[in-house]
Amino acid sequence: MKTLERQLAYDSFLEQLRTAASCVLLLDYDGTLAPFNVDRSLALPYPEVPPLISRIMERGTRVILISGRPAREVILLSRIYPQPEVWGSHGLERLRADGSYQVAPLPREHHEALSRAARVLRMDGLNERLEIKPGGIAVHWRGLSRQAALEIDGRVRQLCRPLLSEFPLDFLEFDGGLEIRVPVRDKGDAVWAILGESDPNAAVAYLGDDQTDEDAFRALKGKGLTVLVRPQSRATAADVWLQPPEELVRFLEDWLQAAGGQL
Numbered sequence: 001m002k003t004l005e006r007q008l009a010y011d012s013f014l015e016q017l018r019t020a021a022s023c024v025l026l027l028d029y030d031g032t033l034a035p036f037n038v039d040r041s042l043a044l045p046y047p048e049v050p051p052l053i054s055r056i057m058e059r060g061t062r063v064i065l066i067s068g069r070p071a072r073e074v075i076l077l078s079r080i081y082p083q084p085e086v087w088g089s090h091g092l093e094r095l096r097a098d099g100s101y102q103v104a105p106l107p108r109e110h111h112e113a114l115s116r117a118a119r120v121l122r123m124d125g126l127n128e129r130l131e132i133k134p135g136g137i138a139v140h141w142r143g144l145s146r147q148a149a150l151e152i153d154g155r156v157r158q159l160c161r162p163l164l165s166e167f168p169l170d171f172l173e174f175d176g177g178l179e180i181r182v183p184v185r186d187k188g189d190a191v192w193a194i195l196g197e198s199d200p201n202a203a204v205a206y207l208g209d210d211q212t213d214e215d216a217f218r219a220l221k222g223k224g225l226t227v228l229v230r231p232q233s234r235a236t237a238a239d240v241w242l243q244p245p246e247e248l249v250r251f252l253e254d255w256l257q258a259a260g261g262q263l
């Protein structure tokens with residue numbers, strides 16, 4: 001965090017946390033709580049993060065993870081106990097802290113569109129790079145050279161473009177890949193839904209790193225603190241920029257203390 005304006009936004013939010021009757025902490029997972037790992041199945045959180053989040057929950061904050069990954073995968077990787085609520089697949093899935101699960105039903109044409117997209121991508125030899133999830137197919141290229149990534153990006157767009165003119169599909173860019181997605185919900189919709197069921201005076205913050213988090217930043221703008229967590233800053237709608245892991249850990253420690261907990 002560098003500028004005075006950012007520091008003021010941060011400090012005034014902490015002040016609000018100290019007195020708020022209700023606190024809600026919304027967290028993206030990959031790149032925010034967990035550093036990037038070429039093997040997605042090994043993207044574990046920074047070691048200080050799970051115990052701090054557990055203690056923040058103990059102090060009464062409602063913690064919700066909002067991720068592009070399927071919800072159950074986030075639970076397994078995040079190692080936070082007791083398990084927090086997770087909105088997965090950009091908000092299409094909701095896995096509550098008590099284990100109950102909902103997934104938004106998709107119309108038949110969305111299923112057909114995604115199944116045809118999966119087929120053309122597999123026929124082009126991309127099977128190993130595909131992640132099939134509710135409402136989308138992600139093509140991953142983490143760990144590849146920029147040139148190789150651009151080549152795959154171009155191939156995927158070319159292969160799927162005919163489907164985009166026939167079906168309601170979109171491309172969604174994220175760090176390390178491209179998703180072909182039904183444009184039903186995004187992380188901003190998840191934030192709106194959570195705000196709708198929260199105390200209107202709740203202290204709410206959202207932490208995220210990726211382009212897909214910008215929808216959430218815009219949804220929360222003016223109603224809570226929005227935080228870009230990323231080694232390098234970039235153009236963003238977020239109020240504050242934190243460099244992980246040190247500034248992220250400091251933020252969680254500040255939250256814990258503002259909520260009356262001890263370090």
Ligand SMILES: [Mg+2]
Pocket residue numbers: 028029030031032208209210
């Ligand atoms: Mg992320």
